């Protein structure tokens with residue numbers, strides 16, 4: 587990583603070596619706290635059981651889908667077997683991995699609604715080694731309505747994912763921007779939640795309601811649920827504004843805020859157009875390093891194998 591790209595992700599500039607030298611342990615990181623060192627993750631000798639993580643924020647356009655694809659791809663680079671679950675009827679995650687959602691014979695909708703359907707028949711390889719996709723398309727919007735009348739309607743996704751837990755190390759669920767029944771299903775099926783927050787003035791608006799929803803799900807449906815972390819996205823270290831937003835988020839939420847922040851760069855939309863994760867589209871770009879660092883941080887925190 588060049589000095590310029592280190593600056594682009596808000597890192598202090600020191601000798602660039604393997605791309606992570608800029609993260610000198612103890613130096614102030616972009617969140618204002620001293621940056622711990624996140625070592626390369628240990629090699630895994632087998633796979634599973636998976637930790638399930640919902641990528642969730644009811645605010646639109648904050649980087650949920652981008653973070654799902656790129657964190658997933660970074661974890662796969664580190665030898666983890668990863669399943670990405672598209673749980674948004676917009677199907678942006680599926681499109682972002684090069685799938686035409688209208689041409690799908692089987693999607694998550696089918697396995698949610700057909701009680702004896704085999705979930706594995708809907709899973710597709712992503713083209714990236716160790717990274718699979720459970721795709722969605724607009725059909726999923728009907729599930730939100732149809733599930734209302736089901737017994738244990740909040741637990742349908744959890745039931746669908748259960749047979750897969752031994753096959754993967756991490757399952758990431760890309761939620762839609764709402765707190766409706768689909769999102770409640772995702773929270774009920776998960777061990778952890780990652781909340782991406784865009785570094786802009788209204789970032790914190792709505793987060794209290796999200797945290798309240800997470801607490802309710804934890805009380806009533808899923809006692810093991812934890813907030814794994816809050817991820818600052820679209821961070822621009824050149825603006826005082828971005829730095830202030832991150833400072834406020836750290837003030838409000840403390841250590842659950844990831845030390846890793848994701849810089850704002852056009853390489854992310856570019857990678858989506860190319861239907862690839864940034865880790866393969868622009869492997870040595872700062873944005874790719876940022877998601878690799880997030881993968882390291884998540885593993886170092888014990889929130890992924």
Ligand SMILES: Nc1ncnc2c1ncn2[C@@H]1O[C@H](COP(=O)(O)OP(=O)(O)OP(=O)(O)O)[C@@H](O)[C@H]1O
Nearest residue numbers: 646647648649650651652763820849850851854855
């Ligand atoms: N770090 C970034 N820098 C610049 N652009 C970004 C970054 N992260 C995401 N984007 C772009 O911002 C837009 C919204 O991102 P994304 O789709 O990941 O958000 P989302 O939270 O999933 O949105 P939705 O709520 O609609 O599902 C996309 O065009 C994406 O390419």
Ligand SMILES: [Mg+2]
Nearest residue numbers: 650651674678
């Ligand atoms: Mg999205």
